[in-house]
Amino acid sequence: MINIKEILLRLKKEGFRSTTIRKSILDLFYKFKKPLSSQDIQKYLKQKNIKANKTTVYRELDFLKNQNIIEEFQLDDKIKRYEILSSHHHHTVCIKCREIKCIEFSKDLESQEKEIEKNNKFKIINHSLEFYGLCHACWRAGHKCQAVK
Amino acid sequence: MINIKEILLRLKKEGFRSTTIRKSILDLFYKFKKPLSSQDIQKYLKQKNIKANKTTVYRELDFLKNQNIIEEFQLDDKIKRYEILSSHHHHTVCIKCREIKCIEFSKDLESQEKEIEKNNKFKIINHSLEFYGLCHACWRAGHKCQAVK
């Protein structure tokens, strides 16, 4: 995984600038190592006393996506989330506290995908696979108070 | 798969009514046999000259979901989609024309899920798995004009 300096250098070579907001957003992705939404980022920047208009954040995320630095994906809500572009992986999502984690998932679906392509005359380019359930804390809490939405 | 009459009878027993809009929306799900969004339904109802306010459609979808008649899911956009609650399955989504199809997918992920649960201290309740790519028509068109977003 390349670091922030390398990213900024690469961008500089292509005529893009190294700004406070750009650096801070990259910092957040490297610090949290988990999917972040525009709202997450706006919140964290505010905490760090970095002023950034929401438009700027949306545009920066779009920019980083187009530069293949981060990737965008969707969970079971209407919020776009982003994370540093890395090897293909999946997520667990707690349906109670909404904690999202990246997980290892060795099993590849390649042979299945070939079959699907054949049976459905469909060229698969990528797939999304997310697991919804309860994180450890919510699972234990659930045992006590039972009600889980 | 139970039919519309049975559904309406069950609802009636629980004190819910059999209205034009409710019947029409169920008709659409049975007719199209594929995921529908609120917008899809509003469009089709209009075509059939059935007046239905968008609020009513949203509320009816929510109602049918709560009655475990349809289920809600999310793809890679901000639109909620619904389909008749049936056996667990997955979808192919054409990234060009946005055609969505339900597919057979025999391979179950159970053993993988057990491993994920153990490794991540996470209780899996369900998962989503969708395949994105090109349908037959778009794939062929792509061969001619090449550019695929």
Place this chain on the structure above:
DNA sequence: TGACAAACGCAACCCTGTTGCATTAAGATA
């Protein structure tokens, strides 16, 4: 046929995300 609550329509609203345009500032060049 009247009464009651489920179903409905309408307007106003919320939230995530986008667009147009004027302003600011990074960083290359003189």
Place this chain on the structure above:
DNA sequence: TATCTTAATGCAACAGGGTTGCGTTTGTCA
């Protein structure tokens, strides 16, 4: 270091999916 170009930013207004409050309509049952 001053100047210049244009990437980056802020602001206001907007777009689209979805929700809420509330008054009205209508299905159903006694």
